[in-house]
Amino acid sequence: MxxxxxxxxxxxxxxxxxxxxxxxxxxxxxxxxxxxxxxxxxxxxxxxxxxxxxxxxxxxxxxxxxxxxxxxxxxxxxxxxxxxxxxxxxxxxxxxxxxxxxxxxxxxxxxxxxxxxxxxxxxxxxxxxxxxxxxxxxxxxxxxxxxxxxxxxxxxxxxxPGNEIIFARKDWLDKLGLNAPKTLDEYKNVMRAFAQDDPDGNGKNDTFGLILQENLGKTAPFIGAWGIQRGQWTERDGKLVMSSTLPEMKEALAYLADLYKEKLIDPEWALNKMANVDEKVASGKVGLFSGNWYDTRGPILTNQKNDEKAEWITLEYPTGPDGKQGTWGNNxxxxxxxxxxxxxxxxxxxxxxxxxxxxxxxxxxxxxxxxxxxxxxxxxxxxxxxxxxxxxxxxxxxxxxxxxAEVSRDRLDSLGMEFKLNEIIDQINSVAIRNQYLGVPTAGMGKNGPKLGKMENEIFTKIIMGDLPLDAFDQFVEDWKKNGGEEITNEVNQSN
Missing domain, CATH: 3.40.190.10 (Periplasmic binding protein-like II)
Structure with missing residues (x-):
């Protein structure tokens, strides 16, 4: 204490x-x-x-x-x-x-x-x-x-129900003759076109295929294509396990690392604060990103004021190899x-x-x-x-x-029907993945949780950027268990 x-x-x-x-x-x-x-x-x-x-x-x-x-x-x-x-x-x-x-x-x-x-x-x-x-x-x-x-x-x-949904510049898709992507491969093709085919028509190589935020922020819909989210407890064989340590997480990291290797992600992503992401979206450098549900009233609206041609839509969540979709579900x-x-x-x-x-x-x-x-x-x-x-x-x-509460929906509609806030929230709710541990925090979480979270952010960032090989994930899992993760897992399963 x-x-x-x-x-x-x-x-x-x-x-x-x-x-x-x-x-x-x-x-x-x-x-x-x-x-x-x-x-x-x-x-x-x-x-x-x-x-x-x-x-x-x-x-x-x-x-x-x-x-x-x-x-x-x-x-x-x-x-x-x-x-x-x-x-x-x-x-x-x-x-x-x-x-x-x-x-x-x-x-x-x-x-x-x-x-x-x-x-x-x-x-x-x-x-x-x-x-x-x-x-x-x-x-x-x-x-x-x-x-x-x-x-x-x-x-x-x-x-x-959750914060993240994917927004895309429809005017860029139309200009490049692209359909709205649905699968992970289709998403990758759109990112490549947005990064390499001059979607804004200014003759400069100054647009990104995808923008992320520090500590893997704004990756939830892509990780969700494997049916999991970071930092959540999920059931496997009748036992709760930490999703960040599952083989599916390794596959998700491989996908993101491949995007970075092909230079489809903003190279500064690991340093981006939320304000940096908002500024890059507003300035017209970004045509695809996982945004907050209220961004239609934020950086997207600012971008539309800056560029009258800018037209944004929400996309279907990317479908993974087993047909799964998902995004972070709030507690x-x-x-x-x-x-x-x-x-x-x-x-x-x-x-x-x-x-x-x-x-x-x-x-x-x-x-x-x-x-x-x-x-x-x-x-x-x-x-x-x-x-x-x-x-x-x-x-x-x-x-x-x-x-x-119906009043909450009334309030969001009153802010402007054109922002489609309730529609976006409903779309998030349809695929939100929630933590399956519903108990109070355990003693081990209080003692080791921050340390384990920091380790996860550092290792996952290095894997995506190619500073560590993908197989470093396996060592991360072992280190996570040794440094309090196994203790927390036991506590969670005893109290759940």
Missing amino acids: GIYLKRSVTVMALAALFIVTACSSGAKEGTADGTGEKPSIEIVLNNAGRKFPEGMDENKNPYIDYIRENTNMDIKLTTPPADGYGEALNVIMASGDLPDMILSYDPNWFESYVRQKALTPLNDLIDQYGQNLKKNIPEEAWKTVTVDGKIYAIPSLNPI YVSGYNVVPITSKNPDAVIRMLDFMIGDGYRTLVLGFEGEVWNTQDGKVVTNFDEHNKHIYRQTLSEAIVPLE
């Missing part, structure tokens, strides 16, 4: 102010329904650096007032700095006066404080006060916050709402979250009807000036998110 209890002087100094303001009100004597008193709770959320309109702050705005009024509670919100948020939570947990609820995004943080018996089991409270929570959170998500039969967090879910859980064991009003926390994921969710996501949005012809139409003015409300709406 020592790693979680170490505190730097710098972090302590930064955190001192918000610990005092978050946890020293002394107004925790109110109790839940039936006493005639208004419950008072203190909660900690990540505001992600969002700004407030003049005269407002996290505790003085119409959206937190909306929750207060509808739950009949006195709610005090603290938002530590977004940078260093995880460390700030450790400082709060080490203080002598804890809030009633904390939202963490780190599963290892969650697992650590479960083991330290610092969190309140919530099963009975959920049964009594959390009907909307039970309705909107699936069994798979509850499993990830359950230890020895006890639920220790209310999970906030990730309704986006069900994105956040952990925990109740420290010292809370005097854990029932009020559950009732608040139940309202936020139930009757209050639409307003917290979209904003107030008639102010931020209206309905026209049955569709939600957003006033973007008001939407941006009150964007801070997302701190509240993101604290507790259901897996499926």
